[in-house]
Amino acid sequence: AMFRTESVEEFYQIGEDIGSGQFSEVKKVTEKSTGKDYAGKFIRKRRSTASRRGVKREDIVREVSILEELSHDNIISLHDAFELQKEVVLILELVTGGELFHYLAEEDHVNEEVAAQFVKKILEALKHMHDRNICHLDLKPENIMLLNRNTQNIMLIDFGLSRRIKPGEDIRDIMGTAEFVAPEIINFEPLSLNTDMWAIGVITYILLSGLSPFLGDDQQETYENVTAINYSFEDDDFFSSTSELAKDFIDHLLLKDPRKRATVDQCLSHPWIMPRSKKQKVQRQTSHLKLEN
């Protein structure tokens, strides 16, 4: 059996809230036998098929089996799992550097050198997944945590929507957060590893400018902006110092046809991520933080 059925409180001391999701709460927990701290993700089980609250047991089993298959420095590791009557508790590696989202809120936008390092780390974690035919399908700043404030070291933390993509199998039913979903998700067309690459384009755009490329006044408007690929770098206040390399990187990801988007390997060898010449390196550095005076 995948889940222990003893009481989690017998083995872990439950601490304070450190995060919450739609149907889950994350609390700091301490393993009694070792004194080590972890993150306990308490996921409410769906009580009946008619209900829309809670998570289907099979979806929790899928998240656990994907977490067990992955092993990478920038992907959260699973230490233990318990099943109680109303909920499942995943004991996850504890990350305390805060969400990339909150870092962005304080930093507004980051200079290209720093942004490129962040994106490279996210791409390395994503490569580990894509090489195993696993796609995340919910990449967004909230699901990316900082290991600590001063490095670009990140951790992917939430695999609730992740799927194994079997060749020929058709996945159409996933719906992540409007700002980050690819056109094929909105149009209920088949999803693929390339669906994650769209989200990398959106996250990079936000890292560089602090703006969300497709965000509208409501979800409907956001969806219209996404399906129309309605984004630009024209807003001079935010992109005047952005390099052509960075714009080229994003333009190869925010493409309607998933097959035309750069793959994770192509992104890792793009000159914005892996500058080949002094000139390309300088291009990345000349974009500077417009320091608010």
Ligand SMILES: Cc1ccnnc1
């Ligand atoms: C919120 C969170 C999740 C997983 N690990 N640490 C913190």
